[in-house]
Amino acid sequence: MRKPMIAGNWKMNKTPAETVALVEDLKKIQVRTKAEVVVCPMTVSLFAAATQLKGTDIKLGAQNVHFEDKGAFTGECNIASLKELGVEYVILGHSERRQYFAETDETVNKKVLKVLAEGLKPIVCVGESLQQKQTNITNEVVCMQTKAALCGVSPAKVTDVVIAYEPIWAIGTGMTATATDANRTIAAIRAAIRELFGDAADQVRILYGGSMNDKNATELMSQPEIDGGLIGGASLVAEKFEKVINYHG
């Protein structure tokens, strides 16, 4: 019912030239699952990726956007530019942006509303720190982040939102949440969405992210609540990303 999604978050990797090379390799992949495949290069590499991806089924995502249309915001990128390049998805509120770039629930919410209003789809990241996990407040943290991000979203638009559950302690560490733990937390996130939007929650895709790779994708994707993955490191290597995309094995 929910279309699976495998999205690569390339973070601050791959120059435009390297992007062209990686996209060329990804274009050779035969997708044997029902997954929608998305790649999210650096802003400066989006044009190269967009050019290379024309005519393919691979979708393009950005890693951030500003909520204002244009103006005096040095170093930022506006949504009109993303639309011009054919970007369909925008990652918002990644824990690295919350930690290093002062992204807050409030700015994430503004960006979610902007992205939806412009007809693009946000991939909203939520996740708990190791300390929060150890004090058993994972569900409270991720449900609060989810509700804050979705504040003011219209019921008609909420199904365009993708949530990515990314435990901070699992990102880039090689430590994954167990498939059952990830499934349980994602179920809690869906329940929080249901509180706000009723049965539309059943149509919202919720991904797992955090050291998801060619080795563990099959097990994670076998969970009923996990609708896909947001992949960092393993999405930078075509052979690994291919195995994640073809998670049935």
Ligand SMILES: O=C(CO)COP(=O)(O)O
């Ligand atoms: O942060 C992530 C995706 O957004 C996950 O990164 P890794 O897959 O490298 O752990």
